[in-house]
Amino acid sequence: MKPQIDLEKCIGCGACVPVCPAEPKVLAMEETGAGPKSKAANPQNCIACNACVSACPVQAIKLVE
Ligand code: SF4
Ligand code: SF4
Numbered sequence: 001m002k003p004q005i006d007l008e009k010c011i012g013c014g015a016c017v018p019v020c021p022a023e024p025k026v027l028a029m030e031e032t033g034a035g036p037k038s039k040a041a042n043p044q045n046c047i048a049c050n051a052c053v054s055a056c057p058v059q060a061i062k063l064v065e
Helices: 051-055
Strands: 002-005 027-032 035-040 061-064
Touching: 002 035, 051 061
Parallel strands: none
Antiparallel strands: 002 061, 027 035
8 A cells, every 4th residue: 555645635734744654764755847846755665554644634645556
């Protein structure tokens, strides 16, 4: 599994990055034309713990195959 970010919903708060137990962390913030957004920088490290999904205040993350 790996996180998929809905960029329309993501408000760039960064809450999903530090909660990830993987090392290196799966998610990272990226500057985009629409402001900072979360992205799956290391998707292969995801252990599907759901912490990022729970941390997101706007339900922008879902886990996908
Ligand atoms: S589900 Fe867990 S391991 Fe996967 S990206 Fe989210 S916080 Fe990290
Ligand atoms: S927690 Fe949600 S809104 Fe905040 S940066 Fe991550 S995906 Fe975007």
